[in-house]
Amino acid sequence: TLFSPRSVAVVGASATVGKVGYGVLKNLIDMEFEGRIYPVNPKHDSILDLLCYQSISDTPETPDLVIITVPAALVPDILAQAGNRGVPAAIVISAGFREVGEAGQMLETKIVEIAKKYNIALIGPNCLGVINPAHQLNASFASVAPSVGAAAFISQSGALCTAVLDYAKELGIGFSKFVSVGNKACIGEIELVDYLTHDTQTKVILMYEEDITRADDFIRVVSKLTSHPHATPVVSLKAGRTQAGVQASASHTGALGGNDALIDAVFRKSGIIRAYSIEELFDYATVFSTNPLPEGNRVAIITNAGGPGVIAADSCSEYGLKLAKLTAQEAEKLGAYLPPHASVGNPIDVLGDAPAERYRQAIEIVLESAGVDMLVVILTPQTTTEIEQTARVIIEAKQKYDKPIIVCFMGAQTVAPGVSALRSASVATTMFPEDAVRAGAGLAQFSLRLKEPFSKPVRPENINEDEAARIIKKLSGLHPTENDARSLLRSYGFKTLTSEMVTSGSAAAEYASRQTSPVAMKIVSPDILHKSDIGGVMLDVEPNKIEASYETICSRVQKNLPHAKIEGVLATPMAPRGGFEIILGAKRDLHLGVSVVMVGIGGIYVEVYHDIAFDTVPVTQHSIEGLIARTKLEPVLAGVRGMPALGRASLITDIARVSCLMEYHPEVLELDINPYLLYPKGGIVLDARLKLHDA
Structure with missing residues (x-):
């Protein structure tokens, strides 16, 4: 009934040109909507030659769709009246909700509760409205009416919609459905894409998005649409790619734009084609709606x-x-x-x-x-x-x-x-x-x-979920150390070198007495991320210099970062030579609602080269291959400059281990393994950092 109602009520209908309530009513009439139209405004007997009603309760029938244009404070009562009348769908065009702050957020929460109570399909608030040209429905206050076509358009920006409609008319592009979702309090792009899966009029779906949440659901729904035999392409223009864009979108619709690299990963897994301008969006719309x-x-x-x-x-x-x-x-x-x-x-x-x-x-x-x-x-x-x-x-x-x-x-x-x-x-x-x-x-x-072959998520062997759960539970409320991260990774089948934390000069001397070969020594502190930057790492330390090196590391850290909490120094035998430094990692984005794995060229220059790629959890063999291909690792793995080929299969398996760790243990927020040293016969974790949800 949202897109094909037989009757529509406009609450806040106005006789004043320039008012939103006037524009919505006029658009319904001008588009020659074939159903019944009921203006609702207690101050008028008639508007635009249509009989006006005091309230929704007074209309001669229960409207299939109610369009609400009254001030925000009045919306909850109006929506409750609609619910009591049995109205199945509503569009709240009114602004003044989440986008204006805490008071608006409370109002928005209230209307969501009402919509759920009465099972009302709700678009908005703070939106332009909905248009279905084939049904001659213009339930919006847009100044341009689109023609019938094969493109569906979903936008988080109402103002952008009017420009898009005008531009589309110039290009000769028509629409199957046109929706301004606004704050998407109840219905957003996920629900609309799910609906459009069954819409035979739509050949391509276009989206303008400022904020994406529930990314796991987003991937599930969009993937279904972009993968079946009669798949429909989805093209998205995602704003907020830069920090300036994120801040602008936050002030615009209350959005909190996510990390753009993660958005790319979500789009790639979903099968979404990403546009970077309005012009690109419509170039894609044109080619998909006119070509095999x-x-x-x-x-x-x-x-x-x-x-x-x-x-x-x-x-x-x-x-x-x-x-x-x-x-x-x-x-x-x-x-x-x-x-x-x-x-x-x-x-x-x-x-x-x-x-x-x-x-x-x-x-x-x-x-x-x-x-x-x-x-x-x-x-x-x-x-x-x-x-x-x-x-x-x-x-x-x-x-x-x-x-x-x-x-x-x-x-x-x-x-x-x-x-x-x-x-x-x-x-x-x-x-x-x-x-x-x-x-x-x-x-x-x-x-x-x-044409991609179906690929199931990779589930490596030698994963001890129960042991991992015990380690995570033990760390609850704490800041995990590197040793803690290593222990967790070992429970997931990763190979690590034996390490030992020393907390005093005498402990360092005792440790040295048991060593016969050089070791690596690293500061252990919850306050230090880049240990080498502040002198917290010493490599190839001979056994007879371990005690002095312990004192040197602690002294450097105290000088360079006096407020850092020093828990000790981690001593580890030096890894065999000949390995290649890779970074493996993972992140759980709570706002976006998705977990991703990361791979790239590692070592101390990882943030300089920034040669990394992301994929959403869970990963498949095919998606891991694509992940590696998007970095400069490919030729290195094959062997370059006389070096032997590296353990590609081991790397793929260990990427899948990271994916499973994030999938099975929601307490893990972030994981960095850098470096992960890859050899021809497998990889070793040299350094790791772990962040938990409640730490």
Whole structure:
């Protein structure tokens, strides 16, 4: 009933132009909504020639949908009246809730309780409303009414919605559903995507998001939509990528933007294609709603100008597309139709004087090639260019061939007639070559995801969950030491070196008397994260220097960080040489509602190189392979500069151990293993840090 009501009541309907209550009522009328409309306002007998009612209780029937536009303080009572009347769905457009502070949060909590009590499907508060063009429903105060189309749009920003509607109209893009979720107190993108899973009108889902929570549910619901045989692509523009953006979104809708690297991990696991601008969002909307999915990622480029072709080719490399290779016979066939100076490589340059017929010959030869999965056509307006005729050639090719075609007619007024013809025929167009390639890469990315083999979460052997639980329980309320972290990791099957903590000079001397080879010595303090930065680490310490080194480390730390609590010094035999330093880690983001594992090049320069990648828990064999591939570890694991190949299988297993630790033990907030030293036959934990929920 939210998207296809038979009757709608507008509470706070107004006769004053410029008021939200007027705009909502006027939009319902102007869209020629075929159901019954009931304005509710005790101050009026009629508004816009419709009989006005004192309250929801007075309407002649129970409305399927109630739109509330009254001040925030009045909303709980209105919603309760709707609940008592049996109203199944409501849109609270009113602002003044969580986004304005504590008092608003209390009001929002109250309306959520009421909605749950009466089982009301609630959109908002602080939203623009809902539009379903196919049902002629404009339950919003948007100034532009969209046409019917195949794209669903879900936005956390109401103001952005109006700009998007205007922009979409210019591009000729219509919508199946259009929803401004506002504060998403009850219904957010998760519930809406779940609903759209069964919506046959929707070919692509677009989202603008400022704040993501319940990421585990988000992944589950979106993955279901993007993985089944009749999958629907989901494209999201997630704001708050920078600290400035996070702060702006927090003041905008009460959002607390999460770590952007974690958002990327969530999107990747969900199968979401990420856009970084409104323009990108709509480029994706256009290509997905007008094209079949490609078989692969091999693209051919046809252009009448060398420069734009080179830009497109560069973009293919950047966005993960391969330049298609034509056979010798296909190249010969092209050469027979093109001038002697034309390029029959890829990009295929049909030259600046190319008439429409030359484009036709090139397009048909390319699209008939088994080695081409999609086509990008570029046109720059020269004095001899047949713009509209070339557009017709492309339209005919789209109707004839079942491969994606993305067109870039560069320019503005000169190419406008051709662009208009292409859009009218549902041919995807972009402003620039790089936009066309990026949009095509989105098609390929989604197509390849659907072909990924099913992969179950990896569950390594030699994991002692009970022992791990005992260790974690013992550490409750404490700040775990490195030794504690090692103990926990050993219970999960990790290999560690034997270590011993010394807490005095005499204890250090006693420890030294039992050693025959060099050791590593590290400060143990809950207040120190980067031990080497403040002189808290000494390596290759000979046994006869252990006692003096203990005193040196403690003295350095006291000098550089006088307020740090020193619990002792951890002494460990030096690890065998020849290993490669890797960082393994994990983080549980309580706001985002997801746990992630991390891998990358480790050691003391990890924060300088920042060569790390994330994946959400649980991990699969396929996702671990992708995780490693997104770092510079791949060639190192294979062996470089005469070094032997490293234990890739061991690394994969140990990444899965970290994933299981986070999955099975919610008390663990953070885990850093740095370095994890990887050898040809396996890995060893050299240093580890653990953070628990209640520490």
